[in-house]
Amino acid sequence: MSGTEKRQRNRVLNLRLSPAEQERLRRVAAERGQSMAGLLRAALQREGVLPSPTQK
Numbered sequence: 001m002s003g004t005e006k007r008q009r010n011r012v013l014n015l016r017l018s019p020a021e022q023e024r025l026r027r028v029a030a031e032r033g034q035s036m037a038g039l040l041r042a043a044l045q046r047e048g049v050l051p052s053p054t055q056k
Helices: 019-032 036-046
Strands: none
């Protein structure tokens, strides 16, 4: 089975941002060595909106 077939996160979310917001998100993600999606997912986990990986 390929990595794509095993992928658990297979939903895509479109998000509207201003150019400044997008640049800020891109910059912060790069500074932290994360993708923009990973940065947003981690923020939602910290806020308790999404379960953390250990809470699955």
